[in-house]
Amino acid sequence: MDAPNIVIVGGGFAGVECARGLERTLQPGDARITLVSPTDYQLYLPLLPHVAAGVVTPQSVAPSLRRILRRTTFLPGGVIGVDPASKRCVVRKITGEFVDLSYDYLLLTPGSVTRTFDIPGLLDEARGMKTLAQAVYLRDHVIAQLDLAAATSDEDERAARLQFVVVGGGYAGAETAACLQRLTTAASKRYHPRLDPGLIKWHLVDVAPKLLPELGDKLGASALRLLSERGLEISLETTVASVTEGKITLTDGRVLPSRTLVWTAGVAASPLVDSLGAETVRGRLLTEPDFKVPGLDGVFALGDAAAVPDLARADGSYCPPTAQHAARQGRHAAKNLTALLQGQPMTPYKHKDLGLVVDLGGHDAVSKPLGIGLKGVPAQVVARGYHLYALRTGSARFRTAANWFLNAVAGDDFVRTGFLADRKGTLREFEHTDHYLTPEQVAARLSR
Numbered sequence: 001m002d003a004p005n006i007v008i009v010g011g012g013f014a015g016v017e018c019a020r021g022l023e024r025t026l027q028p029g030d031a032r033i034t035l036v037s038p039t040d041y042q043l044y045l046p047l048l049p050h051v052a053a054g055v056v057t058p059q060s061v062a063p064s065l066r067r068i069l070r071r072t073t074f075l076p077g078g079v080i081g082v083d084p085a086s087k088r089c090v091v092r093k094i095t096g097e098f099v100d101l102s103y104d105y106l107l108l109t110p111g112s113v114t115r116t117f118d119i120p121g122l123l124d125e126a127r128g129m130k131t132l133a134q135a136v137y138l139r140d141h142v143i144a145q146l147d148l149a150a151a152t153s154d155e156d157e158r159a160a161r162l163q164f165v166v167v168g169g170g171y172a173g174a175e176t177a178a179c180l181q182r183l184t185t186a187a188s189k190r191y192h193p194r195l196d197p198g199l200i201k202w203h204l205v206d207v208a209p210k211l212l213p214e215l216g217d218k219l220g221a222s223a224l225r226l227l228s229e230r231g232l233e234i235s236l237e238t239t240v241a242s243v244t245e246g247k248i249t250l251t252d253g254r255v256l257p258s259r260t261l262v263w264t265a266g267v268a269a270s271p272l273v274d275s276l277g278a279e280t281v282r283g284r285l286l287t288e289p290d291f292k293v294p295g296l297d298g299v300f301a302l303g304d305a306a307a308v309p310d311l312a313r314a315d316g317s318y319c320p321p322t323a324q325h326a327a328r329q330g331r332h333a334a335k336n337l338t339a340l341l342q343g344q345p346m347t348p349y350k351h352k353d354l355g356l357v358v359d360l361g362g363h364d365a366v367s368k369p370l371g372i373g374l375k376g377v378p379a380q381v382v383a384r385g386y387h388l389y390a391l392r393t394g395s396a397r398f399r400t401a402a403n404w405f406l407n408a409v410a411g412d413d414f415v416r417t418g419f420l421a422d423r424k425g426t427l428r429e430f431e432h433t434d435h436y437l438t439p440e441q442v443a444a445r446l447s448r
Contacts, residue, residue: 003029004104007089008107015037016068017327018330036091036101040076044387049135053183054414055179055361080272080435089101090445090446104298113267114264121242125424140417143415145161146192150195160259162195166202174211185200203234215366222366274438289348292346300333309348311350355369357383
């Protein structure tokens with residue numbers, strides 16, 4: 001029991017890779033490893049659009065933590081506050097119960113939440129694509145709109161239910177719009193022959209002047225042309241001005257009758273960051289190149305919630321909040337913490353970005369591995385090959401590949417699970433951003 005207690009906050013790419021690395025490099029008596037996560041799986045975020053479209057099943061992209069980790073203690077809940085002075089965390093268990101958790105070393109990998117803005121009606125009406133539950137809910141919601149549109153005799157209601165708006169021109173928004181547009185097109189042709197396919201409209205909206213700017217001008221233009229040819233209406237340098245239950249007003253003055261607003265306009269660091277009182281960069285915890293948080297003893301930060309200097313670039317920038325960096329940072333953090341416990345020097349993190357892959361469904365994709373621009377089938381092969389490689393367990397890889405094959409051969413039945421059928425499924429309901437404590441609330445809680 002004298003072994004140091006290492007607490008890892010978050011079960012995403014960074015947290016799980018760090019725990020796996022520590023299990024490999026440390027002997028059982030060297031340290032106690034505790035992972036705090038509200039879910040008992042590691043979500044593979046890049047394939048959420050495939051879950052929403054029904055191309056893969058939810059469990060395919062959510063490998064069990066108990067399959068991945070053998071010696072790590074799993075605490076089902078979320079850390080909602082940290083007191084670095086006393087080296088204690090406040091954990092809200094999934095039952096709603098609060099417990100205090102002490103640490104010797106704290107690795108903060110709480111990830112990110114959907115970034116929102118002060119837009120009237122946004123928090124009450126928008127749906128997100130950040131969690132597995134949100135993807136499953138969104139699939140149900142979209143299929144329900146087709147069913148309800150087919151059942152109504154009110155032309156205005158039908159038009160509103162068949163008009164969908166996705167905000168965000170990055171890879172999350174582009175993939176979500178592309179995959180769900182394929183879903184509605186296939187479902188209407190196969191099971192709703194009385195619906196006019198021309199009434200089904202998908203809008204992809206982004207305030208930026210270019211689509212998928214991460215891929216560069218040429219590939220971004222290719223993706224724009226591909227999606228436009230499939231019938232998506234893409235509006236750049238535009239965003240949402242306001243939203244109500246049946247109407248979305250855009251900043252260019254257009255008013256779209258719609259019952260579906262999908263919000264994928266970027267991410268923000270977990271609100272947990274605010275409880276530490278440490279220096280931040282655009283909301284992310286500033287760290288040293290070896291992940292240490294300056295001024296906080298025993299605290300390390302990595303992943304989406306951390307501003308880790310990008311030593312592979314000479315412009316003084318920070319590593320982008322991508323799964324690629326998070327996973328590699330987790331593995332490097334495990335090596336650094338092992339070195340620290342063994343009295344050896346830690347090393348700075350440095351990784352050159354390997355590029356991005358964007359799967360637009362079917363044979364459509366654009367990818368830029370190692371700086372090489374690809375589109376069409378070659379890009380799709382690279383994209384899906386990378387996803388299979390990145391999935392953490394063999395069972396997850398097999399399920400995902402089998403799902404892709406089965407969907408290509410047999411198609412989809414487009415059934416609803418009824419998941420949260422009586423709820424709006426808003427961002428707040430799924431991401432629980434109102435659970436986090438202020439530094440004052442943390443101090444009050446721990447002084448009891």
